[in-house]
Amino acid sequence: MNSSDLTIAIVGATGAVGRIALDLLAERNHPAEKIVAMASARSVGKKLPYRGVDLTVVEATPDAFAGVDVAFISASSEVSKRLAPEAVSRGTLVIDDGSAFRMEENVPLVVPEVNGADVEWHEGIISIPNCTTTPLVMALDALRSISPITAVTVSTYQSVTGTGAAAEVELLTQSRAVLDSEDVAIEQYPHQIAFNVLPQVDDFLTNGYTKEEDKMLNESRKILHEPALRLASTCVRVPVRVSHSESVSVEFQDAVSPEEARDALRDAEGVTLVDEPQNSVYPMPTEAEGADEVFVGRIREDIAHDTGLSLWLSCDNLRKGAALNALQILDEVLRRECLKPSPKTAVTQA
Numbered sequence: 001m002n003s004s005d006l007t008i009a010i011v012g013a014t015g016a017v018g019r020i021a022l023d024l025l026a027e028r029n030h031p032a033e034k035i036v037a038m039a040s041a042r043s044v045g046k047k048l049p050y051r052g053v054d055l056t057v058v059e060a061t062p063d064a065f066a067g068v069d070v071a072f073i074s075a076s077s078e079v080s081k082r083l084a085p086e087a088v089s090r091g092t093l094v095i096d097d098g099s100a101f102r103m104e105e106n107v108p109l110v111v112p113e114v115n116g117a118d119v120e121w122h123e124g125i126i127s128i129p130n131c132t133t134t135p136l137v138m139a140l141d142a143l144r145s146i147s148p149i150t151a152v153t154v155s156t157y158q159s160v161t162g163t164g165a166a167a168e169v170e171l172l173t174q175s176r177a178v179l180d181s182e183d184v185a186i187e188q189y190p191h192q193i194a195f196n197v198l199p200q201v202d203d204f205l206t207n208g209y210t211k212e213e214d215k216m217l218n219e220s221r222k223i224l225h226e227p228a229l230r231l232a233s234t235c236v237r238v239p240v241r242v243s244h245s246e247s248v249s250v251e252f253q254d255a256v257s258p259e260e261a262r263d264a265l266r267d268a269e270g271v272t273l274v275d276e277p278q279n280s281v282y283p284m285p286t287e288a289e290g291a292d293e294v295f296v297g298r299i300r301e302d303i304a305h306d307t308g309l310s311l312w313l314s315c316d317n318l319r320k321g322a323a324l325n326a327l328q329i330l331d332e333v334l335r336r337e338c339l340k341p342s343p344k345t346a347v348t349q350a
């Protein structure tokens with residue numbers, strides 16, 4: 001079956017990810033009459049422009065999934081937990097952007113360039129990873145083809161749209177308030193985000209790491225099928241509108257030269273090498289915004305470790321970090337002809 005033959009629902013169509021999902025479907029010429037824009041009761045009747053027509057938002061209720069072949073859910077964990085089983089029971093394949101099901105044993109967690117074959121054992125729900133995990137595993141997957149990875153240390157620089165549309169508004173509003181020497185209103189984060197950086201993304205766990213940092217570890221292990229992968233991260237929110245960046249140090253079993261790493265990353269699907277530091281050419285969020293690839297550069301020896309390399313990456317969190325990855329999962333499902341669940345033993349799962 002072709003993607004354009006399907007009736008597709010976007011749950012959360014009014015949100016940051018949902019809007020990009022609509023843009024991507026439009027880029028692919030998906031017919032408007034086969035798109036159902038869903039959101040909360042607050043948005044019912046709202047018009048969303050799509051390929052020259054207006055889609056009218058309907059409330060995401062269980063019965064709204066009747067006749068829907070595929071639903072992309074980009075709302076919240078609570079919404080996914082409530083609606084995904086209802087959609088599945090009506091014969092809909094759910095591709096879920098949130099964290100509700102990512103670590104469930106019967107739910108594939110997929111970045112098609114890395115573990116596309118995992119879509120084959122879905123039972124009605126497929127999850128996409130966190131927007132920091134996706135670009136990281138794409139780079140790690142390319143690098144581990146040279147030598148097994150023994151440890152990874154990451155610091156992230158995460159944009160506010162990773163939190164959602166309301167956080168983008170808050171960054172812009174706070175920035176104006178600071179420039180006008182007015183009081184700053186704080187709602188989305190524990191502190192002001194304008195002209196600041198916050199070494200906290202999500203809540204803290206008892207081990208001193210945040211839930212976001214915990215997700216990077218567990219999701220990377222599951223996608224890469226490396227249950228013992230050693231990975232520590234510090235997730236940081238920065239006053240950037242779109243695109244997450246990451247400073248990554250990788251330790252290998254055997255020494256890997258920067259040139260070998262560049263060759264592997266240059267060949268990796270979905271990765272673009274941007275690595276001319278002498279000319280101040282390297283990945284940046286402003287360049288990654290609106291693009292589909294993971295941009296990698298600043299590749300160099302990690303002089304603190306004998307067999308280590310350091311690199312820097314940037315990736316649009318709303319596209320490859322969310323909506324694009326979800327659409328590519330559907331492409332993978334169609335290519336492998338497994339739209340309907342055919343549960344198998346999850347032999348490939350970590």
Ligand SMILES: NC(=O)c1ccc[n+]([C@@H]2O[C@H](COP(=O)([O-])OP(=O)(O)OC[C@H]3O[C@@H](n4cnc5c(N)ncnc54)[C@H](OP(=O)(O)O)[C@@H]3O)[C@@H](O)[C@H]2O)c1
Binds near residue numbers: 016038039099130
């Ligand atoms: N932002 C990212 O970079 C990113 C990356 C990967 C994954 N994700 C995941 O994607 C999901 C959406 O994130 P976002 O950034 O797009 O958030 P957002 O901008 O806050 O949008 C949330 C969407 O959810 C809808 N919604 C809220 N309550 C609902 C309900 N009861 N029923 C149906 N729809 C409801 C909202 O509709 P109304 O307008 O009607 O309130 C809105 O369309 C989250 O699970 C997030 O973890 C986000």
